[in-house]
Amino acid sequence: MTGDLFDMLESPRDEQVGPGTCLLHGFVRNSAAEILAALPALLEQAPLRRMMTPGGQPMSVEMSQCGSLGWVSDRDGYRYTRRDPLTGNGWPALPPFWRELAGQAAAAAGYASFVPDACLINRYAVGSRMGLHQDRDERDFTAPIVSVSLGLTAIFQLGGAGRSDAVQRLRLVHGDVLVWGGVDRLRFHGVQAIAPGRHELTGEFRYNLTFRKAG
């Protein structure tokens, strides 16, 4: 059996997990090392930090941003800004090949012409989690969210239109890309506490990149 055929049999196909939600198994697995290699320079310009919730609690996940807009949370609420409040500088530019990969993933999920202007970089240590929320600080909900998983595995909770709707649990492994948009664009979602483990490329962390059209 050739390696390619073996890979095809081993990799599950793209999974339509909701009317507007597609799980692209392993979509960036072969580009993962290259994606991760771009991180240190970005994080040097805009360091990871635990932002405050509007209620004054530090978030569990460490975050940074790149693109012309970056998402910020503090006592004044959630919003996109052109400058990093930590450094006063503009956010680092979105690496062109990240933008291209995000566009390709969106197209594979049925969303043509996706051009993100913001990318949230989330770093989850073991035990970090993200509570159920909607991504609703973007100006235009016609563009999808493209979410790339790297490193340790996550259990992603995909809820419904209401906070207390039942959640579906999706296992997101290194290289998976989850895309949600259309009628699913405002579904609640979150990430369960990351289980202990070690990944050869990311050590004891999970990285998640979410690409958005924010402005």
Ligand SMILES: O=C(O)CCC(=O)C(=O)O
């Ligand atoms: O880490 C994930 O898979 C999801 C992250 C997320 O929902 C967000 O950054 O808004």
Ligand SMILES: [Mn+2]
């Ligand atoms: Mn989100």
